[in-house]
Amino acid sequence: MPIYEYGCSDCGNKFEKLVKISDTNVPECPRCDSSNVHKAFSTFGIGGCPNTGAKAESKKPSCGYASGNSCCAGCGA
Structure with missing residues (x-):
């Protein structure tokens, strides 16, 4: 399972989440519980x-x- 980086549009929180590739659900922000979350561009x-x-x-x-x-x-x- 890959780790994806997300950003919350409501509070600006950036977080990582271990997600199955087949999972299409968008995670909620762990800081404000908003579902207004987008995948962030990540680097390695x-x-x-x-x-x-x-x-x-x-x-x-x-x-x-x-x-x-x-x-x-x-x-x-």
Whole structure:
């Protein structure tokens, strides 16, 4: 089962939900219980920084954010 990212149009909450591919129901927002929820565009990285493509331990991402030896996962900067 994949993990999908969602955004609530009512309160602005962003959350993740483990959902069966065959499930067509839209989840409710865990913060405000609204059903006015949409799938958000999500990013992922494999072994490097999403903004620069560099190895996480060798360079900071172009947005300047790094936490220890890891990069942000698409901070949007």
